[in-house]
């Protein structure tokens with residue numbers, strides 16, 4: 159015969175006081191609000207995009223045309239979608255190494271004073287409005303950039319990436335990418351520096367006692383430790399690059415055809431810039447909806463890129479021996 | 480040899496007893512003073528570390544034991560504002576000479592810290608081999624090296640079936656033994672240990688002490704400890720550091736552990752080893 163002792167009521171173990179309750183509700187409310195806003199945007203854009211997609215069919219995503227006055231009007235934003243990605247990749251390739259070097263220098267190499275000045279400068283750079291960067295790029299960056307691109311073409315022209323048949327080096331994806339990189343660097347640098355500063359000193363001690371060099375300490379200790387945070391910073395920067403409108407508007411020549419890889423050839427695409435340049439001169443409500451549908455796909459693309467990045471972090475977080 | 484004997488007599492070491500121990504001096508500190516910025520932390524430390532012996536550094540907190548031990552493998556110089564006078568000799572050569580590569584010194588003179596600090600992004604095996612990657616040192620047969628160093632550190636049996644598990648899965652005591660294996664994998668001649676057991680439970684502490692005794696058959700060990708029984712259990716020699724309020728630390732007394740604990744010459748040593756202060 160077994161003797162059973164009755165089960166005790168353990169309660170919830172958290173008799174929160176009034177202050178805690180209000181705090182909890184506020185936080186939960188704020189979290190829900192951001193979810194609701196996100197859902198709201200998705201629904202709004204989706205509702206506009208749905209009918210457009212239905213009418214235009216898949217060619218909206220695979221074709222390259224903009225014929226609002228045709229009968230029926232026809233639209234295809236493949237060049238724009240692809241262009242946005244190409245610009246982002248160029249910006250990524252330029253800004254990530256620069257940001258990493260800068261952050262490493264600030265955290266591990268520079269004397270404290272220099273490091274402080276640099277930190278402030280970087281933060282200041284992040285605060286420059288993009289329209290100012292666009293104007294600056296248009297007047298100051300574009301003229302010398304044409305010469306750099308000519309040099310690239312002259313010496314590396316045998317690489318398809320650096321082909322240019324038109325002899326026109328203005329409004330290229332390369333310049334657009336450089337401008338985006340300039341806007342990404344402060345974000346990525348600032349976050350990377352924050353992450354690197356958090357490298358536990360006892361791990362740095364361990365590496366030092368094992369005869370590390372600055373490079374191996376970074377490679378095996380500081381960067382693996384900060385990887386998640388650094389990728390997060392890059393993603394934030396990339397989000398800005400994908401969605402950036404005005405700065406690119408000043409330097410990129412918008413063309414509907416896909417410029418697949420000739421990054422120093424005049425003309426490229428960008429969804430965000432497409433929207434801003436067409437919005438003021440639409441021919442009727444249908445074209446506005448087409449622009450909103452384009453925005454929907456930009457939004458979708460950003461989400462997908464983020465998801466892929468998360469996947470990469472999760473995968474590489476698995477241990478290597 | 481002659482010099483050594485004289486130096487040891489000056490230190491108050493029982494030369495006859497020391498003669499039975501191994502004779503050659505692996506490392507020594509000659510007139511070492513240390514500063515952080517303008518503040519003098521240590522004053523004129525002179526000490527010899529005979530080969531394949533264990534030396535315990537004892538003394539109250541803040542008297543400069545950690546600072547001293549970090550001068551012995553040139554970790555000291557990595558702290559901004561750190562300065563040093565005097566010489567640290569390793570195999571008869573001053574390790575602070577201009578033409579000496581600090582990496583070479585840090586590999587020859589390994590270190591284990593107070594808080595177990597395995598690399599969390601690496602596996603157990605990866606941690607053992609991490610010194611090779613960090614320093615660029617080449618050693619053949621990594622599998623054998625992993626087994627041999629983990630065995631020396633007294634951890635092999637517990638982890639041999641999960642070498643590819645994250646180091647963070649281990650308990651504190653196991654992590655500290657892993658860190659010892661990691662230090663051994665670059666084949667050091669000297670191992671510095673700064674309060675290696677102060678974050679561990681008594682059972683783990685005993686395991687580490689066994690390991691220390693075992694290792695001292697092959698390498699020279701210098702250990703900082705606040706645990707008097709530990710100093711007695713593991714060390715051959717003991718040095719007692721002390722610092723008066725706002726004054727640099729110095730060595731009050733040093734010599735054979737049996738002497739320092741059994742028959743100290745200085746009243747302060749007697750009081751300290753009997754737990755009357757500090």
Ligand SMILES: Nc1ncnc2c1ncn2[C@@H]1O[C@H](COP(=O)(O)OP(=O)(O)O)[C@@H](O)[C@H]1O
Nearest residue numbers: 515520538539540541542543544545546547558
């Ligand atoms: N990085 C540092 N900068 C300035 N002062 C330090 C530093 N590290 C230690 N000190 C000072 O040096 C003295 C000795 O410290 P430490 O060597 O850690 O003593 P112990 O290990 O004997 O407890 C203490 O007064 C401490 O405040």
Ligand SMILES: [Mg+2]
Nearest residue numbers: 544545546673
């Ligand atoms: Mg200490």
